[in-house]
Amino acid sequence: MVTCSPRSIGSSEFVNNNITHEVVVNESRCEIKINGFNGSLVPGTPVGPVSMHDVNINNNININNNNNKLSGNNIGGVHKVRGGGGGEEVTCHKCGKQFGKWENLEEHHLSKHAVTELIEGDSSRKIVEIICRSGWLKPDHNTGRIEKVFKVHNMQKTLSRFEEYRESVKTKASKLPKKHPRCLADGNELLRFYGTTIACSLGMNGESSLCISDKCCVCRIIRNGFATNREFKGGIGVFTTSTSARAFESIEVCDNGPDTRKALMVCRVIAGRVHRPLENVQEITGQTGFDSLAGKIGLHSNIEDLYLLSPKALLPCFVVICKF
Template sequence: MPETFASFEEFREITKINAEKLQIKHPRILVDGNEMLRFHGTTIACSLGINGSSNPCTLDQCGLCQILRLGFSANHKFEDTIGVFTASTCGKAIGSIKSFNKPFMRKCVIVCRVIAGRINNPLQEIQEMSYSDYDSLVKNINCQLDIEELIVLNPRGVLPCFVVMYKL
């Protein structure tokens, strides 16, 4: 939707403006808001994608259609943090899906553009800052210091681009 894209780009500009005000300048944030590609896992409770069906449903339990129609929501809690969970791999995104063992639920992964902005990294020393000083939070880092799991605090910073549906 054009409105979703416009909101995403507006959030990027706000992130860049906020980065300009910091004492320590982060070049990547100043240039593109620290944009990255990430994966988000969710459920499908309707026939979207089956036999060419392409109209999003209005079912509350259909995570994919809710995201396609309304955008991401920061109301979802993931490990005590409110925000949008994203992962560096499809496997981690699929593993994060809570389908509650309902047989009619299918799973999918959405490839997203993410404005990560300023990231709260638990391995870095934090000097009395609150979550409000950050745009994203690291939840898991691998041994090569790659961010495996990232919570984006503002849902406007996550733009769905592609959907990969699985037969499991």
């Protein structure tokens, strides 16, 4: 069994896992196995020497930036056309609407096409459900219920910010006396859960448009990304965890309005150099050289919390509305 723990900088187990790129889903055991590798991929598991967007899942479900059912598509496919006044116009590839400015197209995308609901039976939704349920204490029982799953179509600038951060982590790792293959290969990318809230009608009666309310955390994060002054927990970093149940428990509801609901965001994260164990975090915060902090939680050795020290280290891929 592959450990789902990110490696600390001093760990002798911080090695390069040469795995194949095909991932097989075993629905009966609620796990995702990697062919040619004696282990299981669960949330928090390193995805090998290549980045997650190079990993292909069977049944044409893949994780890549060009045809990515599991990482959230971007605003690609924009067409430029010559306008009547001689200037260029940009066209939304989703609906064909034309705009005179790129900024207007971005706002249109965020309000109309930023997320797509995955209906029950959809192959991508099945994968997300398996990933979520793999962290439930009793996955065979009705301990939780997934109500809605949305795929996030990230803006190109959001994807670029994420990839630029990955490259910065890799660059820092390359300058260390001791080389760590995972950091050098993909910045030590993991799959993690982030618990938050929705304060709008997203998911209700087929609604799939993002709101502009500052109180709606899901919509704000998809629009603007994670923020140091909002998502940092205890002034440490962005709190994520390896299981959906743990992430759901961590959600703090500040505004108990009629539309406020708990939600999970399935994220790709660049863990980079990880400090473990998660003790005296206030003393560790601010020290140079680490990109995240991690530690086991209580008696459950399969549950691990991970604080990302930079908000640029997270890329939301799916939004899951569920109840426990």
